[in-house]
Amino acid sequence: MAVTADHIRTKLTKDLEAVHVDVEDTTSNRCTTSFKVLVVSPQFNGKSLLQRHRMVNTCLAEELKEIHAFEQKTLTPEQWDKQ
Amino acid sequence: MTSLFRSTAQCLRSGLAVYRARPAGGRSRAASARFLCSAELQKDLGEMVKKDKVVVFIKGTPAQPMCGFSNAVVQILRMHGVDEYAAYNVLEDQDLRQGRHRDPAAPAGQLQVEIRAPAKLCTVDDEEGVKDFSNWPTIPQVYFDGEFVGGCDILLQMHQNGDLVEELKKLGIRSALLDA
Numbered sequence: 170m171a172v173t174a175d176h177i178r179t180k181l182t183k184d185l186e187a188v189h190v191d192v193e194d195t196t197s198n199r200c201t202t203s204f205k206v207l208v209v210s211p212q213f214n215g216k217s218l219l220q221r222h223r224m225v226n227t228c229l230a231e232e233l234k235e236i237h238a239f240e241q242k243t244l245t246p247e248q249w250d251k252q
Numbered sequence: 253m254t255s256l257f258r259s260t261a262q263c264l265r266s267g268l269a270v271y272r273a274r275p276a277g278g279r280s281r282a283a284s285a286r287f288l289c290s291a292e293l294q295k296d297l298g299e300m301v302k303k304d305k306v307v308v309f310i311k312g313t314p315a316q317p318m319c320g321f322s323n324a325v326v327q328i329l330r331m332h333g334v335d336e337y338a339a340y341n342v343l344e345d346q347d348l349r350q351g352r353h354r355d356p357a358a359p360a361g362q363l364q365v366e367i368r369a370p371a372k373l374c375t376v377d378d379e380e381g382v383k384d385f386s387n388w389p390t391i392p393q394v395y396f397d398g399e400f401v402g403g404c405d406i407l408l409q410m411h412q413n414g415d416l417v418e419e420l421k422k423l424g425i426r427s428a429l430l431d432a
Contacts, residue, residue: 218402218406219400219401219402219406222402222405222406223387230389233390234389238321238390239389239390240321240404240405
């Protein structure tokens, strides 16, 4: 079963109450599933970078088993507004 | 008797063929072997990450990274002038030594460990062991002073926002970027 960008977006939006999610399929010829995500969630407030990434990893634990490469950027709504 | 022997041999052969054709079989076998020594492995990994101030688990070696993400970690450390760190290669040592590209479908094998300065070689289980140990799903993995720091994205962001210089300072390492 291939993991889709839409599926990842839906899950992150629901589980992490993300206000903004970018999912980019970075699959090359070699890999079947590679994704780059940007998650903006108020749940990241007061959390360290490692804690935030762990939250995303936990949310996508099942999907990550299928995913070959995974890049993530995690921002709070305030950090997102500044960019 | 001879025919019985022959048919048994055939069974064994065909069984072997099935095993080879289905990587899933190899996976489960590797998993049970890992289960047997997992406690020992966790202890080993616990000691490995504490042995050196900076420890990385990567695909390939610092001299020849086999993946863009691992390469990014190596390059970031190099930029900061961090030369002495332990680099553990999670790919099969056999394949690496012979310059073969590892088949992603093949069961993960032994973890070849290369520590630069002081040069040291040890062998532990495969990359699944590292992933379980840190509860982190991907390679590369970076440790400072025995503490899990994160993967490539986290190291890159720490590099960009200046945190990495501070973290290295805590380890008693002066970032080369301060002198640049």
